[in-house]
Amino acid sequence: MIDELDLLKKDWQKRDSEMPKLSYDQIHRMIWKKSSSVVRWIFYISIIEFIVPHLLYLLPSFRDGMNTDISGALGIQPILIGLSVIQYGVAIYFIVQFYRRYKEISVLDNASNLMDKIMRTRKTVKHYVLFCLGMILIFFMIFILGLYFSDNLVESLQLGKEPDMDPARFKWMVIGIMSVAAIVFTVVMGGIYFLLYGLLTRRLLFNYKDLKRMEG
Amino acid sequence: MTQELEHQFVTELEQNQNIVHKVCSLYTNNRDAHNDLFQEITIQLWKAYPKFRGDSKFSTWMYRVALNTAITLYRKSKKQPKTQDFDSVVYRIQSEEYDPTEQQQINLMYAAVKQLGDIDKALVFLYLEDKNYKEIAETLGISEVNARVKMNRIKTKLKAILNP
Incomplete structure (x- = not known):
């Protein structure tokens, strides 16, 4: 077998002349092209993940939900403000962590270290996303609790006119809708994220495991 | 600058x-x-x-x-x-002392190498480029012993691909 691989080696060395030849200009044109590496994509997606939760405030329905009048009427405003402070604090922590990890990635490292660092960066983003998903659920839960303890739901929600149904039934209906919305929203957000990353780093993860298995 | x-x-x-x-x-x-x-x-x-x-x-x-x-x-x-x-373009046969059986063997080997995983290919590539195990180990970030072990496993794998 060794003979065969050495046979291949001899042939391999001779193959230089068969390789394509690119001109100076062709190579020169390439150096300013945009990279499409995994690391760059992780970076783009992370930026989107940091921004998207804030873009939600641009949606009228979401803004109304977070409306201070409504949350004030439900008596949950101080809790929401407190949670927002925590959320921003943690987000800043993650942005700093992510930036540090991202900067550590160097193509000059050996393959094992390079993969380690990419996986660590990816993990930082993963933790941030899990935190965000958790926060979304908590926000919804507080809102639902606020609804549950509200004495006059119609007034709190500023609906204007009374619905044609029993107030208790109406309350449970609103709570039910909110609960379903909370779960659907969280699952969809989480699903999109894990699908994106799963597809993006599938090959990397495979090679990472292959290389680590070697060391194990 | x-x-x-x-x-x-x-x-x-x-x-x-x-x-x-x-x-x-x-x-x-x-x-x-x-x-x-x-x-x-x-x-x-x-x-x-x-x-x-x-x-x-x-x-x-x-x-x-x-x-x-x-x-x-x-x-x-x-x-x-x-x-x-x-492959047909890149791995064209250009040997002066053309030996059909030897060339056939080489072509089979190339095809087998292409079936290997990404990491295995990297080891084979460095080996074909005449890098020693120390360099191979440093490039991949594994120990020299593991590089040797892995290379032996690849040889076995190639053998299996060539003789199914």
């Missing part, structure tokens, strides 16, 4: 481009994918070039960046066809 650096880089890469082409030929199956990977490696090399101190040879430094790009950073943008339409 940048222009000078640019010129220096492009000239060196132009002279050493075979290394990158060889990596591309191992990791891709058609011309589009080959060019795509070549471009990504070039971008990575250029990005890292300011950190290249010249204490090692440009070509030595290229092996690491090229392989890192191929096995870690590169995303196959399009689905690659399973057929190896590029």
Whole structure:
């Protein structure tokens, strides 16, 4: 077998002349092209993940939900403000962590270290996303609790006119809708994220495991 | 300053481009994918070039960046066809003392190597490029002993592919 691989080696060395030849200009044109590496994509997606939760405030329905009048009427405003402070604090922590990890990635490292660092960066983003998903659920839960303890739901929600149904039934209906919305929203957000990353780093993860298995 | 650096880089890469082409030929199956990977490696090399101190040879430094790009950073943008339409061009038989059985064997070996996983291909590539186990281990970030063990396993794997 060794003979065969050495046979291949001899042939391999001779193959230089068969390789394509690119001109100076062709190579020169390439150096300013945009990279499409995994690391760059992780970076783009992370930026989107940091921004998207804030873009939600641009949606009228979401803004109304977070409306201070409504949350004030439900008596949950101080809790929401407190949670927002925590959320921003943690987000800043993650942005700093992510930036540090991202900067550590160097193509000059050996393959094992390079993969380690990419996986660590990816993990930082993963933790941030899990935190965000958790926060979304908590926000919804507080809102639902606020609804549950509200004495006059119609007034709190500023609906204007009374619905044609029993107030208790109406309350449970609103709570039910909110609960379903909370779960659907969280699952969809989480699903999109894990699908994106799963597809993006599938090959990397495979090679990472292959290389680590070697060391194990 | 940048222009000078640019010129220096492009000239060196132009002279050493075979290394990158060889990596591309191992990791891709058609011309589009080959060019795509070549471009990504070039971008990575250029990005890292300011950190290249010249204490090692440009070509030595290229092996690491090229392989890192191929096995870690590169995303196959399009689905690659399973057929190896590029191989027939790249692995053309050009031996003067043409020996059909030997050439057949070599072709079979190339086909077998292409079936290996990305990491295994990297080991084979460095081996074919006449790198010693110390260099192979350093490039991949594994121990020298493991590089040897892995190489032996690859040889067994190749044997299995060749003699199913």
